[in-house]
Amino acid sequence: IAKATITADRKRPNRAWTAEERQKVLDKAWPQLRLPLALARFLGIRRGDIVNMPLQAYSDGWLTFRAGKNDKLLRLPVLGALRVEMDKALADRPAKATDLLLCLNTRGKRWTANGLSVQLDKFFDECREAGIMGPGGSLHGLRHSVGAELRGAGYTAEQRKLILGHETDEMAEHYSASADVTGELIDMANMLQGRPKRERSLSNRTKKHV
DSSP, X not given: OOOOOOOGGGTSTTOOOOHHHHHHHHHHXXXXXXXXXXXXXXHOOOHHHHHTXXXXXXXXXXXXXXXXXXXXXXXXXXXXXXXXXXHHHHHTOOTTOOOOBSOBOTTSXXXXXXXXXXXXXXXXXXXXXXXXXXXXXXXXXXXXXXXXXXXXXXXXXXXXXHHHOOOOSHHHHHHHHHSOOHHHHHHHHHHHHTOSSOOOOXXXXXXXXX
């Protein structure tokens, strides 16, 4: 039987992930990689922001932080599948952990960007060997997936920037600064994080936050 042809876009290192890849890879993720992958999968957060995310950034069902790339302040809803991952990570957090960051490695210490990349590369190789992930694909590719999901659901470029933190034109700045976008953010988060109906209550299930 001839092998299926892999299209060029599926070979790009930062290509968008398929829906099947996103689900199966997160299901198989090593414990220390689950939260970093979930943050990229559901909110498109960059690697640098993941490894530097303060513990206190997560409070009352919202994740609030400044994007390292452009210093843009983001306040993103945490719902559905992402909230499950977030609350589990907080509940399982080592009591002796001294680094006040959201994502920690197996030693209960902060990730370095390089350290996270090395672990992810090993894990992705394992996923490819298991046949649940195609060639290419990366943590940053999940950011492309978030943009593609939002675009496919009909959200405009200006609305997508509210989640992804892009600031590339005057319209995006005006839209963010002048409009009450809380409802739209919650709607987009519900779509990305697996809630068919809008959640109005965003408080943490656990009280383990700063």
